[in-house]
Amino acid sequence: MSQSLIVFRTSGKVEYQHNNKVHAFNEFIGTIVNETAVELDSNFFTNTVNRKKFYAFQNSEHDTYVALYFDGVVTLDGNKVKSTLQSILKTFNKYEEEEINMEKFKSLADLQFNQLMKTKTTSIGEDINSNSSTPLGGAPRSGAPNPLTPTTTDKRKTAPGKKLRKWNGDEIDDSDGKILDYSNDAPEKVESANSNSNSNPNLLSTLTVDQGAFTKENELVLVKELNELLEDEEYESDEEKTVETSKFGSIFSKFSSYFTGTVNLDEVSKKFYDQLVSKNIAPQTATSIISRIKEKLQSKSNITLTLYRQTLIDELTKILTPNVGTDLLYDIKKNKLGRPYVISVVGVNGVGKSTNLAKLSYWLLQNHLNVLICACDTFRSGAVEQLKVHVNNLQQLNNVESTKIDIFEKGYGGGDHVVQTAKLAIEFAGNNGFDVVLIDTAGRTHSNAKLMAPLKKFGEAADPNKIIMVGEALVGSDSVEQAINFNNAFGSKRKLDFFIISKVDTVGDLVGTMINMVMATKVPILFVGTGQTYTDIKRLSVKSVVNLLMK
Incomplete structure (x- = not known):
């Protein structure tokens, strides 16, 4: 069965095509011009011409159409067709306006077209205006699967009782007995803890990883990028x-x-x-x-x-809008200090410091930098083990050749132990080819002067290139005092450099915490955390935040 898709101007210029059968669209376009095509919805048309089924969606603002056809007896959900065509035009307009490489648009358009074609059936009887499907790239309806979550239909009968399920290739594997815990197989970490290494390893679980899912042109990565684009206000x-x-x-x-x-x-x-x-x-x-x-x-x-x-x-x-440069990669790559680039991550208890440090690590790895994570949260029980799990995951996920990530830790101890660990980590990184040292620190109550005081000593000893505070989008009014106290904690000669705002995906349009923290300190926001995977970290879109505040 043949099918094809084109994006074209009302002038007739073809901007993009999937397959090479552009001529088949001529008669259908004629039915649109002559107003004989069926208008299923606003700017959404269909017709059957010479045993071929056509659909088209028009973006009148940009003077563009996207149209598809297929021959043979097939049925597609009309809402899904419209949503897909609408999304392809939205993707095209975005890349055209920014005048960037159209190859990425082609990848995203092909992805959407191919996903739509997978939904076609070979029998007649489905209502073309059925509301049963989830639009590609849109938010799933209640009860619908997440478009980023692999789903399949297991046709085998379910045995009584619960079984452990995992993904094996393209289907669910119901085999018993294997636990998805690879922490025992983790590579040996440099400078591992001595007296604190006897904790139960079965308490540490890691993600199972599809290595192919993180390559730049892999479908999962394209789907995530597409969803972010289509959600961009x-x-x-x-x-x-x-x-x-x-x-x-x-x-x-x-x-x-x-x-x-x-x-x-x-x-x-x-x-x-x-x-x-x-x-x-x-x-x-x-x-x-x-x-x-x-x-x-x-x-x-x-x-x-x-x-x-x-x-x-x-x-x-x-x-x-930042009044200082926020190109962290540029700063790291121009580093000429004779030692690795050092970033310290601080914040209140429970805001997600370790998680966002891991996201930042993955971002650095994908940009061809070697990362050493230093475990300087030596107060909270389990903090070092938590970082070990993150490092193990990131080592498995890392698909960039010649880059590496590891952990440096010296177990648990007091304030002097923290300072000594940071110094040794920086020295170790310099001797072993690491570009960046990311230092995790203990969470501390911002209103407790006794807990905040050690930050000044730590900052002077480690002398990080950048100090990043993780703030939580859920906090609200208390974020003002948090930001001010952490900004002042390092003394008069040193301040915070950036914020990462975590848990932004949980607050909807209640994003006022960003205004609170920036206005209180004049410190810019570098990233926002938008989910629970290592790729859920995004550069701040000022326009999107302002739109949410004015919504």
């Missing part, structure tokens, strides 16, 4: 823009019912103050922001709601 579909415009329109109308035309500055300020606080921005921070807006607008006459809103958007954007 900077590239909303026409339908999403209509919904968002409608939402804003209703808000605008509600305000306008109180303030027709020109608005009262104090009253509209109160409304937007409430909006900011509702997004997890601390009251004192929201007050400061609104005061700035009022100061900028008080000399103007005929202040409108639109002007006020845009001024607030500009102010939030300014707050989150």
Whole structure:
């Protein structure tokens, strides 16, 4: 059975094609022009021409179409077809606007097209407008599988009782007896603990790893990249823009019912103050922001709601936009200090320091850097073992030749032990070809001066190139004091360099913690944590955060 897909302009220029049968689309395009094609939904068309079934979706804003056809008796879910075509156009517009390598678009378009073709059936009877399928690249409906999670249908009868299940190739393996715990097989770590190495190894479990799943062009990696692109609010579909415009329109109308035309500055300020606080921005921070807006607008006459809103958007954007360089890779690769590049990770208990340190390690590995993780959380029970598990996982996941990751640890001990461990780790890394040393530190209560005091001594001894604080998106108002106290903990000559904001995927549009921490310290956000896998770390999109705050 043959099938083909093209992206083309209304001028007739073909921008992309999957397979080489472009000529077959001519008659179908004619039915669209002559308005004889069936319009299933807004900008979504279908027709059957010469025993071939065609579909097309139009992006009127960008003057582009995407169309597909297949011959033979097949049935596809109409909603899935529309969603796929819409997503392909969205992907095309994104890569075209940024004028970057279109080869990546071709990979993502081919992926979406091939995924759609896998859903076709060879019998007739399925309603073309059925709502039973999950749109490719969209959020799964209730009860639907995650698009990144492998699923299959196990046709074998289920035996009574529960069995251990694992993936074996392309299907579920129900065989008994094997536990997915490879911690006993982990390679021996350098400088392993002495007196603290007798903990039960079966308590340490690691991920099973499909090595191929982390290659750059592998389908799982492309799916993840595609999902991130389609979730990016900077590239909303026409339908999403209509919904968002409608939402804003209703808000605008509600305000306008109180303030027709020109608005009262104090009253509209109160409304937007409430909006900011509702997004997890601390009251004192929201007050400061609104005061700035009022100061900028008080000399103007005929202040409108639109002007006020845009001024607030500009102010939030300014707050989150870094005023220092955030190209960490560039800094690492230009390092000429004669020792490895040292990064220390600090934060409050439970915010995810070790997890985000592991994500950062994986990012560095994928950028061809050798990483040594130093276990300087020598207070919390199990902290060293937790890092060993992460390192074991990352060693298995690492698919970049000639790069390596390992752990340096000296067991558990007090403050002097921490300083000595950090110094030895840096020396070891320099002698063994490591580019970066990532130092994990103990979590500490920011309001406890006794616990915070050792950070100054540690900073002076380790002298890290960068100090990164992990802050939690869930915290809210307390994030202001956390950021200030950690920023001041290293003394007058040394401050925090970056934030990583963890657990952003858990708060929806309540992302005010980012504003709290940046505004309190002037320290920029380097990454945000968006999930529980090593690839769930993203550069901050200022525009996306501001959109969420104004939503």
